[in-house]
């Protein structure tokens with residue numbers, strides 16, 4: 565489902581005639597099966613976000629190939645990536661990234677509006693998914709009128725609304741208290757088991773790594789060890 569071969573990435577910093585190369589990732593090879601939960605760990609600055617940005621087409625690799633659903637997406641254009649992301653990928657971020665001027669309902673509805681779905685169907689699907697994440701009755705609340713955990717559940721609902729087979733999450737529980745984290749992780753595990761959704765999650769957190777099938781650890785720009793979950 566996700567296949568990465570010989571992936572390399574560098575950033576270039578500094579002024580035009582003094583540009584310096586900052587190598588971030590080198591020789592990354594990964595094979596992630598449908599239905600896996602994979603945690604991506606590593607020190608700050610080890611390239612975790614860069615890897616996720618490469619896998620979702622927000623940046624282009626200097627070298628190597630990325631195949632998603634057996635399609636070579638490495639050289640996709642911006643338009644092809646935008647279509648591909650809308651059809652196949654969901655995102656959850658530590659900072660929720662909700663639109664403050666929109667209600668919970670409208671935030672979750674947005675991907676369906678972009679897909680061109682009619683209003684009646686949108687309404688049905690948004691109410692259904694908000695119920696699924698336990699936010700019934702809070703549809704009309706703005707993000708500022710919701711707790712951190714509720715906001716994160718709105719962002720999970722927004723990721724799920726288009727039924728993506730892959731969800732990329734960047735520190736999804738980073739700003740949640742322990743109890744809220746636990747219930748979000750249970751929900752992720754449940755979605756993974758019931759709907760076979762593949763999760764690739766950046767984390768610093770042992771609790772998150774504990775629900776993963778395996779952990780990929782980035783050290784010095786490469787995958788140092790892949791720790792299988794001990795059963």
Ligand SMILES: Nc1ncnc2c1ncn2[C@@H]1O[C@H](COP(=O)(O)OP(=O)(O)OP(=O)(O)O)[C@@H](O)[C@H]1O
Pocket residue numbers: 575576577586588606607608609610611612613614615
């Ligand atoms: N746009 C950019 N331009 C230049 N350098 C960048 C850019 N984005 C990231 N980097 C550098 O690439 C390296 C990896 O950054 P990245 O954000 O992928 O790390 P990370 O493992 O996600 O870190 P953290 O855990 O702190 O979020 C860092 O040294 C960072 O400074």
